[in-house]
Amino acid sequence: MSMAGTVVAEGSGSLHQRILTDISEKITSGAWAPGHRIPFEHELSVQYNCSRMTVNKALSQLAKAGLIERRRRSGSFVRRPQSQAAVLEIHDIRIEVEALGLPYRYERVARHKRRSSAGDRALLELGVAGPVLALECGHFAGERPFAHEQRLINLTAVPEAADEEFVAIAPGPWLIGRVPWSEAEHRIRAVAADRHIAAALDIETGAPCLVVERRTWSAEHPVTHVRFTYAAESHTLVARFRPQG
Amino acid sequence: MSMAGTVVAEGSGSLHQRILTDISEKITSGAWAPGHRIPFEHELSVQYNCSRMTVNKALSQLAKAGLIERRRRSGSFVRRPQSQAAVLEIHDIRIEVEALGLPYRYERVARHKRRSSAGDRALLELGVAGPVLALECGHFAGERPFAHEQRLINLTAVPEAADEEFVAIAPGPWLIGRVPWSEAEHRIRAVAADRHIAAALDIETGAPCLVVERRTWSAEHPVTHVRFTYAAESHTLVARFRPQG
DNA sequence: CGTTTCAATATGTATATACATAATCGTCAT
DNA sequence: ATGACGATTATGTATATACATATTGAAACG
Known part of the structure; x- marks a missing residue:
C-alpha cells in the first residue's frame, strides 16, 4: 500500500502477531463488545500500513479461534463467548x-x-x-x-x-x-x-x-x-x- | 509452478485443507512416526502441484497445533505427543x-x-x-x-x-x-x-x-x-x- | 588440528496480484 | 408494490515474488 518493495523490520514481533494480539485484546477487554463490527480488512491494512493479505491471515486465525465471525459483504463481527472451553x-x-x-x-x-x-x-x-x-x-x-x-x-x-x-x-x-x-x-x-x-x-x-x-x-x-x-x-x-x- | 495464472477449482475442499488433513492423518495413523522428517515445502509444492506459500500456510498451522516441529535449514519433523491436552x-x-x-x-x-x-x-x-x-x-x-x-x-x-x-x-x-x-x-x-x-x-x-x-x-x-x-x-x-x- | 568465515539452504514473513464466491443494494421492467 | 437482475463489495483462496533469518556444512585460515 505504501512501502512498495521494501520490508520494514518492526521493533518487536511480527506485524501478523501484533494485529492478532491488538484485536483479541480489544475483544477480551470489552472495548469491542459482542456484535461489534470490526474494521474491514481494507481499513485495517491502512491502519497498520500493511497489505490486505497480512490482515486477512490474522482475521482468519481469529475466526478459527472463535473470537470473531466473518460474513461476506458485511464484514467481521465479535462473537459472544460461548461454551467455556478449558x-x-x-x-x-x-x-x-x-x-x-x-x-x-x-x-x-x-x-x-x-x-x-x-x-x-x-x-x-x-x-x-x-x-x-x-x-x-x-x-x-x-x-x-x-x-x-x-x-x-x-x-x-x-x-x-x-x-x-x-x-x-x-x-x-x-x-x-x-x-x-x-x-x-x-x-x-x-x-x-x-x-x-x-x-x-x-x-x-x-x-x-x-x-x-x-x-x-x-x-x-x-x-x-x-x-x-x-x-x-x-x-x-x-x-x-x-x-x- | 505450472498452471500460471489460472486457479483450479478442486473437487471438494480447498487445497490448504487437503494438505492439512493428509499430513495430520499420516501422523496420527502412525505412517509418519515421531522424528520422521516430512517432505520439504518445495517437495510438497511439487507433489500437490501448488505454490510454496500454500504448503507453508498448512505446515505453519500444523506447527502451531503442535503436531510437527520446524527447524530452519533442516526441515520439518513429526513431534512425539507430549503432554496430552484435553x-x-x-x-x-x-x-x-x-x-x-x-x-x-x-x-x-x-x-x-x-x-x-x-x-x-x-x-x-x-x-x-x-x-x-x-x-x-x-x-x-x-x-x-x-x-x-x-x-x-x-x-x-x-x-x-x-x-x-x-x-x-x-x-x-x-x-x-x-x-x-x-x-x-x-x-x-x-x-x-x-x-x-x-x-x-x-x-x-x-x-x-x-x-x-x-x-x-x-x-x-x-x-x-x-x-x-x-x-x-x-x-x-x-x-x-x-x-x- | 581446531577455529573462523562464508555460501547454501529451508523456513519465516511480507508484498502485490488475480480471480472466486457470497451477500447486499439499487435499478428497472412487470 | 414486487420480483428479476446485474453492479458492487468484502471476504476466501491461490499465485509469484522478495527479502529476512537461522542453521548447516564445507572451505579457508591460523
Whole structure:
C-alpha cells in the first residue's frame, strides 16, 4: 500500500502477531463488545500500513479461534463467548510426582490376559469379543500411594502388549510412542473408595477419591481404557482457559 | 509452478485443507512416526502441484497445533505427543441440568457484602483489601439438589454487582456478557462433604463430592472465584482430546 | 588440528496480484 | 408494490515474488 518493495523490520514481533494480539485484546477487554463490527480488512491494512493479505491471515486465525465471525459483504463481527472451553493438561504420573519433589516408584500388582468379558467390552467400547490384557498397578510418591491404575489393553489393536510384563515400565509410557492415539476421552468424577481401592491407597473405606478415566482410540480402533484413582488430598486437576495460544 | 495464472477449482475442499488433513492423518495413523522428517515445502509444492506459500500456510498451522516441529535449514519433523491436552467444556449449570431432561431451579441462599478478609483475598488472588460480594446459591435438578455454589465477586472490578440481589438470576449467567473474562483457571478435586455441604446437597456428611473451582480474570484484574460442589453420583466431567480443530 | 568465515539452504514473513464466491443494494421492467 | 437482475463489495483462496533469518556444512585460515 505504501512501502512498495521494501520490508520494514518492526521493533518487536511480527506485524501478523501484533494485529492478532491488538484485536483479541480489544475483544477480551470489552472495548469491542459482542456484535461489534470490526474494521474491514481494507481499513485495517491502512491502519497498520500493511497489505490486505497480512490482515486477512490474522482475521482468519481469529475466526478459527472463535473470537470473531466473518460474513461476506458485511464484514467481521465479535462473537459472544460461548461454551467455556478449558484446556486440561494430563501429564504422566511420574512427571506429576516428580514435580512435587518426591521420589517416584511404580509397581505392577496384577496382570491377566483373557478373552474380553461383557464388562471389558463396555469399557473399551469394543464391538466384538477378542483378547484383552487387564493390568493393575500402583504409583507411589515417596512411601505413600499416589494413584491406583486399572487398565485394559485391547490386544487386537496392540498385539505386542501380550509379550510385555509391565514390571519395569508402566503401561502409560509404554503405550505412548508405540501406539499413536488419534482420539481420547476423559471422564472425571468423585467416588467413595471401595475396600479394594482403600487398601491400595492406604485410606479409609468410603473416603472420597478423584477418578480419571481415559479411553483412547487409534484410527477408529479402541486401544485402551484406564482408570486412575487418587486419594482426595493427593491430587487436583488444573485446567486453564486460553482465548488465544 | 505450472498452471500460471489460472486457479483450479478442486473437487471438494480447498487445497490448504487437503494438505492439512493428509499430513495430520499420516501422523496420527502412525505412517509418519515421531522424528520422521516430512517432505520439504518445495517437495510438497511439487507433489500437490501448488505454490510454496500454500504448503507453508498448512505446515505453519500444523506447527502451531503442535503436531510437527520446524527447524530452519533442516526441515520439518513429526513431534512425539507430549503432554496430552484435553479440552474440557464447562457449561452453564442450567444447560447441564436441562440436558439431563430435568427441570432446573435456582435459589439464592445467602448474600453478604463485606470488606475482603484475608481468606477472600487468597481465593481471589487479590493484592489489596477492598469490597467483595459473597454469595451462596443452590442449583436443583427436579426436586434434588444438583450443585452448591459458593462465590466471591470482586466489587472493585465489578461495582454493578453491588446493586444486584441475584434472586432472579444466578451469578454465573449475570457475569457472563457483563464482564468479558480474558482468563480463567479451573481446579478440580474430590472432597468429603462437610456438614454444611451435606445439608445443602442432601447427602451424608463425609460423602464424596466433586469440587470445581474457577477463578476468573479480566484484563489482569481478578473478577470472581466460584466453587461448585456436586454430589458424587450427580456429575461427571468429560474432556476430549482433539489433535485438530 | 581446531577455529573462523562464508555460501547454501529451508523456513519465516511480507508484498502485490488475480480471480472466486457470497451477500447486499439499487435499478428497472412487470 | 414486487420480483428479476446485474453492479458492487468484502471476504476466501491461490499465485509469484522478495527479502529476512537461522542453521548447516564445507572451505579457508591460523
